[in-house]
Amino acid sequence: MNRLIYLLFISLVISCSKESNDSKSNPNVSSTKNNAPNSNDNSSSDQSSSSNDTSTSNDTSSEVKVVFNTKIHSSLPSEWVEQYNIILDTLDKRIPVYNKNYDDLDIYAWNSNTDKPYRSEIGDTGGACICGNDQKRYMVLEIPEDEFKYNSMHRYSVIAHEFFHAYQMSISANFNSGDFKVKWLSEGPAAVFESLYVREHYDYNYFIYDQERVDKEAVSNPSIYESYDSGGDTNYSSSVFMTLALVKELVKLNNTEADAIRMILKDFQLQNTGTANWKDVFKNVFSFSVDSFYTKLSDYQADINNVVPSENLTLQRIFNN
Numbered sequence: 001m002n003r004l005i006y007l008l009f010i011s012l013v014i015s016c017s018k019e020s021n022d023s024k025s026n027p028n029v030s031s032t033k034n035n036a037p038n039s040n041d042n043s044s045s046d047q048s049s050s051s052n053d054t055s056t057s058n059d060t061s062s063e064v065k066v067v068f069n070t071k072i073h074s075s076l077p078s079e080w081v082e083q084y085n086i087i088l089d090t091l092d093k094r095i096p097v098y099n100k101n102y103d104d105l106d107i108y109a110w111n112s113n114t115d116k117p118y119r120s121e122i123g124d125t126g127g128a129c130i131c132g133n134d135q136k137r138y139m140v141l142e143i144p145e146d147e148f149k150y151n152s153m154h155r156y157s158v159i160a161h162e163f164f165h166a167y168q169m170s171i172s173a174n175f176n177s178g179d180f181k182v183k184w185l186s187e188g189p190a191a192v193f194e195s196l197y198v199r200e201h202y203d204y205n206y207f208i209y210d211q212e213r214v215d216k217e218a219v220s221n222p223s224i225y226e227s228y229d230s231g232g233d234t235n236y237s238s239s240v241f242m243t244l245a246l247v248k249e250l251v252k253l254n255n256t257e258a259d260a261i262r263m264i265l266k267d268f269q270l271q272n273t274g275t276a277n278w279k280d281v282f283k284n285v286f287s288f289s290v291d292s293f294y295t296k297l298s299d300y301q302a303d304i305n306n307v308v309p310s311e312n313l314t315l316q317r318i319f320n321n
């Protein structure tokens with residue numbers, strides 16, 4: 001019961017919009033189960049009942065996958081729907097989402113040229129996020145109309161980004177419950193993942209074209225990006241930069257680039273990282289402290305071009321699957 005109350009009042013928002021990126025606060029609760037791209041069920045998933053605070057070591061311990069109940073509005077072009085289904089199929093291979101911490105997740109997708117078609121179910125929630133209210137949590141993909149007009153890669157990358165959050169929720173009970181709130185280590189990995197995805201599958205360098213607005217504070221005052229309140233992290237560019245600089249530092253310690261990325265995107269969260277232990281987990285997984293990493297950052301120039309991962313890296317190599 002305590003767990004339930006805790007979940008009800010948790011306020012975590014995993015929000016991602018191309019222009020504003022930083023999250024607004026929405027309460028978050030849970031629900032999720034097997035990857036069923038484009039399934040049209042409804043399902044009003046209730047609370048997840050399996051969250052707990054014990055640390056996890058392996059996300060394949062459960063064979064059952066989270067059920068994604070997708071509601072795609074007719075305002076979205078058929079080519080977007082087609083790509084959505086392809087992306088979900090691909091992600092199911094690279095980052096399968098098991099029902100360890102939640103069983104199912106409703107997904108609402110529409111074109112912004114339509115006025116909130118799911119208002120009766122999710123109120124005025126818009127943008128792109130995993131968000132919700134005190135009753136349940138869901139994924140929202142409101143794709144800005146302009147992104148179709150200008151063929152913005154974000155219309156596809158945002159799918160990978162939000163599903164990466166669903167993956168983070170599945171491998172860490174503390175992430176799922178909202179106890180882990182370090183922005184650059186939550187959003188940086190999701191935004192790096194989306195970039196890697198579109199570079200591999202659409203031959204588009206999202207790092208260089210869309211995550212290039214790195215703030216000087218990323219090297220001079222990086223701890224501010226631990227908070228979702230930090231401004232200036234446009235499209236999470238600064239969080240991405242810090243994440244990729246961490247990759248560079250791990251490679252200096254003789255990790256391969258693929259291993260270094262996996263350590264940050266997966267291994268770190270697998271330790272059920274939370275508010276109380278994240279600095280200890282950081283040191284255990286990466287072998288140097290957060291503070292020493294922040295000091296190392298001062299040797300970098302705040303330029304995404306200096307930290308972009310190798311072109312030939314694939315998600316398959318990173319996740320060993």
Ligand SMILES: [Zn+2]
Binds near residue numbers: 014015016161165190
């Ligand atoms: Zn996000």
